[in-house]
Structure formats: structure tokens, C-alpha cells
Amino acid sequence: QKEVEQDPGPLSVPEGAIVSLNCTYSNSAFQYFMWYRQYSRKGPELLMYTYSSGNKEDGKFTAQVDKSSKYISLFIRDSQPSDSATYLCAMSVGTGGFKTIFGAGTRLFVKA
């Protein structure tokens, strides 16, 4: 069993849809949870960074962490074709990128 499980997709949605992306994990020691967006042949871009359980909102993005269920989510509102990318979840026990485990990434396509 992988430490972090993420459905690779692809996920195809119409423009304007609300997108829900999810990851599950097995290590209860994870404290920091990240979502990155990666366009083709580019490095990952940090979207959301949260500590412990709870919700965090930033613009059109909302991140949720449920540590009791070992489940994290990223919601994208009013999705646009420009949101088409691969979304990677990542998590770590400590801060700073040390021992960060990444999900496989979900490929998202937003159709105009």
C-alpha cells in the first residue's frame, strides 16, 4: 500500500464546474498538507498549504483536511480551461519539504 493514494484520472469536466480532487493517506503522523498544480513540462506550483485538520480557502480554491479519516480534498470553483493541469497532493510530518510524500497526481481537463 502506498503512503499516499491519488486517482490519476484523467478527470474531464465542463467549464464552470466545481472540481473535487482527493487523496487518502496511511501515515497518521502527517501534519502538513499541500496541493500543487503542474502544467505540462513545468515544475509544480504551490496552490494550498495547510497544517493539521480543517478548511482553508484561497480565491477559487478550497482545501480540506480530515485527519480522522486520513483524507484530503481540493475544490476548484468555476473551473476554466486554464485550470487544465495535473494536480498533486503532498504531505509531510514536518515543515520545509523534508520527507514530503507526493501523490501520483490527477490530470484535469476543463472543456470550454
Next chain:
Amino acid sequence: GAVVSQHPSWVICKSGTSVKIECRSLDFQATTMFWYRQFPKQSLMLMATSNEGSKATYEQGVEKDKFLINHASLTLSTLTVTSAHPEDSSFYICSAYTGGESQPQHFGDGTRLSIL
């Protein structure tokens, strides 16, 4: 803020040559940088952790003599792929940590390495 620059973005070279990839933190000092490798449609795999002024820490299975890492200053880390072969072709990405509590790592744009 927290901009990481990686150079070159794409390199093609013959088998047997060595290739150097640079990773720079442009607007902050990075005591720690990370080097990742990513194959098509796969996630990032950590290769090594680079600490300024000391030897890099390599992950299990990564050949330290094959992938030389130098972190000579607080803003620059380099990865040299020595005697590269076609199986070394991949997407190499660096990241840097700004330091302090509750701070994430920030990534460069990656280097696409193709060995013929």
C-alpha cells in the same frame, strides 16, 4: 516571492557526456534544496537533499557518484549527471526551502534531459 530558477530548461546530449543543472533561489536564501526526478505521468521521486556547505543526503537507490550535487552557496545548488546514458533521460526538478516554521518548499520549472 520565493522564486526558484532552474537552468537549462531542456538539454539534449550524447550518451557518455556529463550534464550540469543549476538551481537558484532568486529572492531568498535556501539552506536546503531538494532534487527530484519525474518520469512521464508519474509523481515526483526525491533523489537527494542538498544542504549548503555540507554533503548531500541521497535517497536509497540513488547513485551518489552518478548524480553529483554541490550546494556551494545559499542561493545555488547544482546537479551533475555524470556519464549520462539514455536511461537517465527524465525530468529533473529542484525545490528550495525558505526556512522558518510552517514553510513549504518551492519548485523550479524543471529540466528536461534527453540522452541520445
